[in-house]
Amino acid sequence: MKLTTIYDVAKKTGFSITTVSRALNNYPDVNEKTKKKILEAVEEMGYFPNSIARSLTTKKSFTFGVIFVENLGVGIKHPFFSGVIEGFKIRAEKFGYDLIFLNRYIGNEEKSYIDHANYRGVDGIIVVCSNYEDPEVVKLIESPLPSVVIDIHSNKTNVIYSNNCYGGELVIDHLYSLGHRKIAHIAGFDDTYTGQERLKGYKLGLEKYSLGINESYIVNGGYFSYEGGYQAMNELLKLEELPTAVFVSGDSMAFGAIKAIKNAGLRVPDDISIVGFDDIELAQHITPALTTIRQDADLMGKKAADLLINHINNKEEGFSAVMLPVELIKRESTKKISVTQ
Amino acid sequence: MKLTTIYDVAKKTGFSITTVSRALNNYPDVNEKTKKKILEAVEEMGYFPNSIARSLTTKKSFTFGVIFVENLGVGIKHPFFSGVIEGFKIRAEKFGYDLIFLNRYIGNEEKSYIDHANYRGVDGIIVVCSNYEDPEVVKLIESPLPSVVIDIHSNKTNVIYSNNCYGGELVIDHLYSLGHRKIAHIAGFDDTYTGQERLKGYKLGLEKYSLGINESYIVNGGYFSYEGGYQAMNELLKLEELPTAVFVSGDSMAFGAIKAIKNAGLRVPDDISIVGFDDIELAQHITPALTTIRQDADLMGKKAADLLINHINNKEEGFSAVMLPVELIKRESTKKISVTQ
DNA sequence: CTGAAAGCGCTTACAG
DNA sequence: CTGAAAGCGCTTACAG
Numbered sequence: 001m002k003l004t005t006i007y008d009v010a011k012k013t014g015f016s017i018t019t020v021s022r023a024l025n026n027y028p029d030v031n032e033k034t035k036k037k038i039l040e041a042v043e044e045m046g047y048f049p050n051s052i053a054r055s056l057t058t059k060k061s062f063t064f065g066v067i068f069v070e071n072l073g074v075g076i077k078h079p080f081f082s083g084v085i086e087g088f089k090i091r092a093e094k095f096g097y098d099l100i101f102l103n104r105y106i107g108n109e110e111k112s113y114i115d116h117a118n119y120r121g122v123d124g125i126i127v128v129c130s131n132y133e134d135p136e137v138v139k140l141i142e143s144p145l146p147s148v149v150i151d152i153h154s155n156k157t158n159v160i161y162s163n164n165c166y167g168g169e170l171v172i173d174h175l176y177s178l179g180h181r182k183i184a185h186i187a188g189f190d191d192t193y194t195g196q197e198r199l200k201g202y203k204l205g206l207e208k209y210s211l212g213i214n215e216s217y218i219v220n221g222g223y224f225s226y227e228g229g230y231q232a233m234n235e236l237l238k239l240e241e242l243p244t245a246v247f248v249s250g251d252s253m254a255f256g257a258i259k260a261i262k263n264a265g266l267r268v269p270d271d272i273s274i275v276g277f278d279d280i281e282l283a284q285h286i287t288p289a290l291t292t293i294r295q296d297a298d299l300m301g302k303k304a305a306d307l308l309i310n311h312i313n314n315k316e317e318g319f320s321a322v323m324l325p326v327e328l329i330k331r332e333s334t335k336k337i338s339v340t341q
Numbered sequence: 342m343k344l345t346t347i348y349d350v351a352k353k354t355g356f357s358i359t360t361v362s363r364a365l366n367n368y369p370d371v372n373e374k375t376k377k378k379i380l381e382a383v384e385e386m387g388y389f390p391n392s393i394a395r396s397l398t399t400k401k402s403f404t405f406g407v408i409f410v411e412n413l414g415v416g417i418k419h420p421f422f423s424g425v426i427e428g429f430k431i432r433a434e435k436f437g438y439d440l441i442f443l444n445r446y447i448g449n450e451e452k453s454y455i456d457h458a459n460y461r462g463v464d465g466i467i468v469v470c471s472n473y474e475d476p477e478v479v480k481l482i483e484s485p486l487p488s489v490v491i492d493i494h495s496n497k498t499n500v501i502y503s504n505n506c507y508g509g510e511l512v513i514d515h516l517y518s519l520g521h522r523k524i525a526h527i528a529g530f531d532d533t534y535t536g537q538e539r540l541k542g543y544k545l546g547l548e549k550y551s552l553g554i555n556e557s558y559i560v561n562g563g564y565f566s567y568e569g570g571y572q573a574m575n576e577l578l579k580l581e582e583l584p585t586a587v588f589v590s591g592d593s594m595a596f597g598a599i600k601a602i603k604n605a606g607l608r609v610p611d612d613i614s615i616v617g618f619d620d621i622e623l624a625q626h627i628t629p630a631l632t633t634i635r636q637d638a639d640l641m642g643k644k645a646a647d648l649l650i651n652h653i654n655n656k657e658e659g660f661s662a663v664m665l666p667v668e669l670i671k672r673e674s675t676k677k678i679s680v681t682q
Numbered sequence: 683c684t685g686a687a688a689g690c691g692c693t694t695a696c697a698g
Numbered sequence: 699c700t701g702a703a704a705g706c707g708c709t710t711a712c713a714g
Contacts, residue, residue, distance in 0.1 A: 003459055005691055016701045021693060031699055048452070052402065052462045053691035055393045056706045062448075063441070075427045077622075082423060086416045089442060096448035098461065100404070100441045101430060106389070107403075107437035118344055120439065121393045255626070281418075285596070287628035346707055357685045362709060372683055394707030397690045 004047045013041045024049065055121055064092055064308065065102040065122040067113050069129035069137055071223035072252075079252065079280035080297055081128045084150055087301025088126055095309055097123070104136070112136060114143050124308045126150070130223060133191040148308040150300065152193050153321065158307040160300055160322040164194050164277075167293040167326040168201015169208070171247045171275045174291070174328055176209050179339045180273060184217040184243035186232040186253055188224050195224075198249045198277060217243055221253045229256030237264050244337055245273035251280045251292055258286075258333070269335035279329055288332035295326055345388045354382045365390065396462055405433050405649065406443040406463035408454050410470035410478055412564035413593075420593065420621035421638055422469045425491055428642020429467055436650055438464070445477070453477060455484050465649045467491070471564060474532040489649040491641065493534050494662065499648040501641055501663040505535050505618075508634040508667040509542020510549070512588045512616045515632070515669055517550050520680045521614060525558040525584035527573040527594055529565050536565075539590045539618060558584055562594045570597030578605050585678055586614035592621045592633055599627075599674070610676035620670055629673035636667055 006024075010017045015038060023030050023038040041047075055061040066085060070078050076085070089099050102116045102125065113136055117125055124146035129137055132152045141149060141157045148158040175183050185202045188195025199218070206213055219235045222228035229248055236243060237260065248254035254276030258268050268274050268288055276283060279294035307320050347365075351358045356379060364371050364379040382388075396402040407426060411419050417426070430440050443457045443466065454477055458466055465487035470478055473493045482490060482498045489499040516524050526543045529536025540559070547554055560576045563569035570589055577584060578601065589595035595617035599609050609615050609629055617624060620635035648661050 007691080017692080018694085018701055018703095019699085022700085025693080029699060034699080046456075048447070048456050048460050050462060050691055051460050052393055052396045053706090054693075056397055056691080056708085057693045059706080061393065076417060076430065077423045077427055082418045086418055089417065093442075093444055093446060094449075098441055098443070100439055101434075102439070103434055105434060108435075111389070115387075115389050119389050119392050121391060282623060282626055285623055285627050348707080358708080359685055359687095359710085360683085363684085366709080370683060375683080391707055394690090395709075397692085397707080398709045400690080 003050070004045050006047075006049065009038065009041055009045060009047050012045065013038050059121075060123055061121045062096050062098065063100050063120065063122045064088075064097050064305075065113075065117045065120065065125040066099050067102050067125055067127040067129070067140065069127065069131060069134055071130060072225055079282065080278050080295070081150075083297030084128055084301040084304070085126075087298035088305045089301070091302040091305035092309070095305070097305075097309075113140055114145060117145055124148070124312055126304055126308065130192045130194065131189070132193055146308060146312050148304045148311070150304060155319060155321070158304075158311055158320050160304050160307060160324065161193065161197075162295040162300070162324045162326050164197035164326070165201040165204065167277060167295075168198045168203075168247065169205045170201075170293060170326065170328045171277075172202060172205025172209070174330070174334065175245045175247070175273065175275065176205070176211075178245075178273065178334060179337045180245040181211060181339060182217070182241065182243045182245070183211070184219070184236050184246045186219055186221040186229055186236070186246060186248040186257055188249040188253075189220060189222050192223070195249055198247075202247055221249060221256075224250035224253050226252045226256040226259075229253030230260045231256075233257035233260035234264075237261070237266075243272065245275070245334065247275050247277075249277055251276040251278040251283050251290060254290055254292070254333075255282070255286060258288075258290075269333050273334040273337075275334060283329075284331065291331045291334040292329050293326050294329050296324060300324055344391070345386050347388075347390065350379065350382055350386060350388050353386065354379050400462075401464055402462045403437050403439065404441050404461065404463045405429075405438050405646075406454075406458045406461065406466040407440050408443050408466055408468040408470070408481065410468065410472060410475055412471060413566055420623065421619050421636070422491075424638025425469055425642040425645070426467075428639035429646045430642070432643040432646035433650075436646070438646075438650075454481055455486060458486055465489070465653055467645055467649065471533045471535065472530070473534055487649060487653050489645045489652070491645060496660060496662070499645075499652055499661050501645050501648060501665065502534065502538075503636040503641070503665045503667050505538035505667070506542040506545065508618060508636075508669075509539045509544075509588065510546045511542075511634060511667065511669045512618075513543060513546025513550070515671070515675065516586045516588070516614065516616065517546070517552075519586075519614065519675060520678045521586040522552060522680065523558070523582065523584045523586070524552070525560070525577050525587045527560055527562040527570055527577070527587060527589040527598060529590040529594075530561060530563050533564070536590055539588075543588055562590060562597075565591035565594050567593045567597040567600075570594030571601045572597075574598035574601035575605075578602070578607075584613065586616070586675065588616050588618075590618055592617040592619040592624050592631060595631055595633070595674075596623070596627060599629075599631075610674050614675040614678075616675055624670075625672065632672045632675040633670050634667050635670050637665060641665055 023035045127149045219232045221232035276292035283290040364376045560573045562573035617633035624631040
């Protein structure tokens with residue numbers, strides 16, 4: 001399959017490849033007639049410049065690398081991250097950037113993400129990850145490669161995240177207003193920024209209502225997985241004084257927690273109210289439909305693309321950190337109770 | 342960020358770039374000592390060849406394009422296709438191929454998928470789509486670009502799909518064994534291969550048990566969406582003689598159908614049994630958990646990668662068509678009834 | 683076993 | 699307004 005090149009167009013029109021290139025790239029000083037003739041030939045021949053050759057000379061590939069570091073082992077199927085990637089993709093494509101997935105291998109050789117990014121010559125990367133102590137992620141953040149990182153706070157690169165802390169507070173507001181006073185928290189692993197912030201919001205909320213913090217009511221659910229939530233809830237269920245409500249730091253974890261409650265012969269929300277975080281697709285379909293904090297994955301992806309593109313276009317400036325608003329979505333997993341304590 | 346090139350390695354080791362290149366690419370006739378020296382320098386300098394420059398000379402980019410043509414508007418978040426892509430990605434990466442998303446735009450210019458594929462110089466494409474009458478998809482299939490297409494039957498390219506027809510038969514077997522005789526079908530749009538085959542399986546199943554085909558029991562649910570299933574079920578609910586069971590040609594459609602049934606004040610499975618197709622993640626979590634036909638998305642993706650890679654490596658040979666087995670997953674949306682008719 | 687040279691398909695100073 | 703030439707970073711005949 002021999003593709004037509006700029007040489008073919010030059011030969012056909014009688015102009016040099018230089019002029020053809022200029023006509024194609026909208027250089028101002030090309031004679032209108034010349035340009036017209038060239039563009040017609042281009043149209044007729046179905047010619048389109050080869051991005052690889054162009055990249056080699058311009059040092060711009062108009063590709064973004066996407067780097068996934070997720071602990072669920074689901075890759076692209078991740079219920080929250082996939083929405084972020086989709087939003088990022090839509091926006092990036094609008095600016096002519098295509099997405100290319102980057103892993104830690106090049107062929108069969110194990111390399112760093114940075115090596116892979118350089119190998120492919122991407123203009124920037126989006127890193128979508130939960131664990132910001134992963135040394136590979138740290139290297140990424142500190143590298144000179146333009147990047148935007150999701151769910152992390154850092155001043156060494158562009159970052160974007162939801163207002164996780166405030167989300168936690170909203171949960172407590174909601175539960176408190178329903179009469180709950182014994183509120184537990186299944187936390188995300190504390191080396192994740194989101195886990196930390198949601199926990200912080202939980203504590204701020206409790207303080208606001210002078211509820212006091214009961215350390216046995218805070219249990220670590222790990223990396224936001226169903227199993228982690230299941231196990232953490234089982235810990236809580238061993239307590240003498242059960243909580244009446246649990247704020248779970250992620251929706252999948254919340255589903256696991258609900259499962260544990262059902263297994264123990266208790267009901268949601270009749271015996272224990274549950275609130276999640278994320279508002280993934282499943283949250284509205286499960287029974288009971290999950291009350292949760294909605295993050296706008298699509299917007300996060302789009303804003304991430306904007307950050308990255310702006311960063312690339314304004315080399316001089318520093319880094320941006322963007323925080324997105326969150327919203328409480330009331331569904332069926334929380335219930336009003338009479339205030340006991 | 343100036344990257345090290347093959348010239349830097351050549352200068353450092355005192356050999357020519359030719360020799361460095363050969364050492365790197367495991368050419369047989371390079372002196373062992375030379376090779377060792379070069380590889381050490383490469384290691385020390387953190388050098389890795391630039392894929393763009395390499396692609397320009399070799400005409401191989403070691404990238405695959407992924408083309409999504411889906412009618413739900415969810416893109417990468419598609420509950421079934423995302424699993425196929427993930428499997429494809431895993432396998433492709435093992436062979437050194439990276440994935441790049443292709444759309445119908447290059448920058449802001451509307452182009453064909455083929456133009457975009459050529460622009461990026463991908464070595465092959467996977468097309469994941471449901472509608473095989475889309476002219477863009479037809480062009481793709483007929484183009485000389487190596488490709489593998491999901492959910493389509495064709496002898497003009499490599500294709501892979503589940504045994505949709507047999508899946509339909511399995512559904513009827515199951516429903517018949519539960520005592521159902523009045524079985525309706527919400528079909529996928531008939532310009533989709535999967536829709537056609539599942540319908541065929543439905544009919545074969547009915548014939549097998551001499552149930553006869555009632556045309557008013559077959560209603561078109563469109564492109565497998567929730568809304569389509571919802572509307573189609575409403576059509577069925579207008580019938581004088583309601584079916585006792587409905588085989589719905591996709592899980593999302595089935596959820597829509599269940600919603601319609603609930604809205605009508607009926608229950609699943611007590612009044613009407615429902616069987617879906619796909620076994621997407623949600624199917625097991627929804628209430629009632631959905632009885633459905635499982636397709637192995639991961640395997641489909643992996644086999645698709647194998648087909649594409651084999652095709653590229655053995656230019657002479659023709660095209661392959663692979664059919665994957667399916668499996669009935671019994672859950673809570675189907676129920677035994679007493680045989681009436 | 684090693685190197686000089688050509689070439690992949692573009693873009694971009696530079697010159698006119 | 700247009701073209702010849704160099705160069706991007708590699709690989710691969712070809713020659714020795």
